[in-house]
Amino acid sequence: MRLAIPFLVASVLVAGPVAHAAGPKEVASADRSLWPDPIRTPKDFDRASRAENLAFARALGELEGSDAATLSTLLGVKQVHEDSVRRWLGEVKGRVAENLKAARVACAAPSELGCAGAAPTAANVVSLGQAFAEDVPASHQAWLEMATRFYGLYAKEQLRLAALFPGPTSEILTLAPGEVTGSDWPDRQFLLTFDDGPTPAGGGTDRLMAILKARKANGIFFVLGDSLKARQTKTSAESLQALYQGQCVGSHGQTHTSHQKLATWKDSLEGSRGLIASLGIQGNAKVLFRPPYGQRSEELTTFLKGEGASVVLWNIDSQDWNAKIAPAPMTDRLVSLMLLWRRGIVLFHDVHDKVHVALPQLLDFASAAGLQWRDCKSL
Numbered sequence: 001m002r003l004a005i006p007f008l009v010a011s012v013l014v015a016g017p018v019a020h021a022a023g024p025k026e027v028a029s030a031d032r033s034l035w036p037d038p039i040r041t042p043k044d045f046d047r048a049s050r051a052e053n054l055a056f057a058r059a060l061g062e063l064e065g066s067d068a069a070t071l072s073t074l075l076g077v078k079q080v081h082e083d084s085v086r087r088w089l090g091e092v093k094g095r096v097a098e099n100l101k102a103a104r105v106a107c108a109a110p111s112e113l114g115c116a117g118a119a120p121t122a123a124n125v126v127s128l129g130q131a132f133a134e135d136v137p138a139s140h141q142a143w144l145e146m147a148t149r150f151y152g153l154y155a156k157e158q159l160r161l162a163a164l165f166p167g168p169t170s171e172i173l174t175l176a177p178g179e180v181t182g183s184d185w186p187d188r189q190f191l192l193t194f195d196d197g198p199t200p201a202g203g204g205t206d207r208l209m210a211i212l213k214a215r216k217a218n219g220i221f222f223v224l225g226d227s228l229k230a231r232q233t234k235t236s237a238e239s240l241q242a243l244y245q246g247q248c249v250g251s252h253g254q255t256h257t258s259h260q261k262l263a264t265w266k267d268s269l270e271g272s273r274g275l276i277a278s279l280g281i282q283g284n285a286k287v288l289f290r291p292p293y294g295q296r297s298e299e300l301t302t303f304l305k306g307e308g309a310s311v312v313l314w315n316i317d318s319q320d321w322n323a324k325i326a327p328a329p330m331t332d333r334l335v336s337l338m339l340l341w342r343r344g345i346v347l348f349h350d351v352h353d354k355v356h357v358a359l360p361q362l363l364d365f366a367s368a369a370g371l372q373w374r375d376c377k378s379l
């Protein structure tokens with residue numbers, strides 16, 4: 001779940017444990033039906049991936065020249081952290097260049113879609129994106145219009161987090177060694193994660209498990225200590241072991257609150273992971289931690305690293321908790337972001353129902369495109 005500004009924490013907590021914090025004003029939603037080609041092979045994936053990266057690079061070009069005052073108005077952020085914005089832009093342009101290089105390996109001729117121009121670098125990806133947009137064939141014009149809108153909004157979503165960082169911190173940038181985002185994983189490797197559960201017995205968590213088991217898929221469930229305890233009290237440790245069998249369980253803290261300035265962060269961490277370990281439902285050698293809203297301190301990360309554990313963030317945000325996006329465009333958003341980033345950690349919430357619609361489609365897409373899901377125990 002996302003948070004705009006720290007004072008909203010209080011209102012979120014008053015509203016209830018799984019209430020939604022304020023996210024971006026407008027969520028980037030995609031419409032994959034406008035991509036005119038099938039994506040049935042790894043080569044199809046590379047072709048579409050080139051187009052997505054070039055469209056995103058062009059959107060970055062629209063924003064990167066803005067000064068702090070312009071960004072402040074555009075993003076609705078009072079204080080723009082310019083160092084973070086510069087760092088984010090540099091990292092992201094470097095990633096786009098690497099993505100384009102990987103996706104161009106499949107190019108047989110410069111005349112193929114997204115194959116023209118100089119070898120991609122962080123310095124030239126924006127101009128490659130601009131040249132691509134000017135030369136897109138008529139068959140892909142409707143997609144380009146949609147993608148221009150999508151990446152305009154997505155770049156703003158991401159830039160807003162960078163402008164706020166580190167007050168609050170979030171998944172947008174790392175703070176210290178020992179934080180995993182998935183951004184630097186090998187090409188075509190992805191991992192599923194599900195936050196904020198478990199639901200009461202028979203709820204969304206159980207329905208999601210049925211889908212994962214039927215598809216022989218797995219992921220990491222970042223559970224809240226209080227929710228786990230509540231379900232244990234009404235059922236049993238054995239039923240929780242059965243529920244999470246074949247999956248991995250990490251900690252999302254004792255309650256859903258920012259751990260960036262939380263005085264009791266260590267108690268929250270140790271209480272929740274102690275409970276996970278005591279129930280015998282641990283899938284990883286060390287209990288991994290995902291801070292609510294991605295908000296953590298350097299001290300917290302360093303503490304975990306000292307124990308050989310990690311802060312696990314994400315780089316592909318489904319926005320599934322957000323009422324502004326319906327299941328179909330949310331699924332299309334995720335396909336677009338998997339084509340864009342080519343790797344990484346997908347964030348879902350098992351306490352919301354959209355994952356039940358999106359997951360089977362994502363698994364089908366990944367299978368056709370030759371993508372790999374990392375085993376949750378590999379972290």
Ligand SMILES: [Zn+2]
Binds near residue numbers: 001195196252256292
């Ligand atoms: Zn959460």
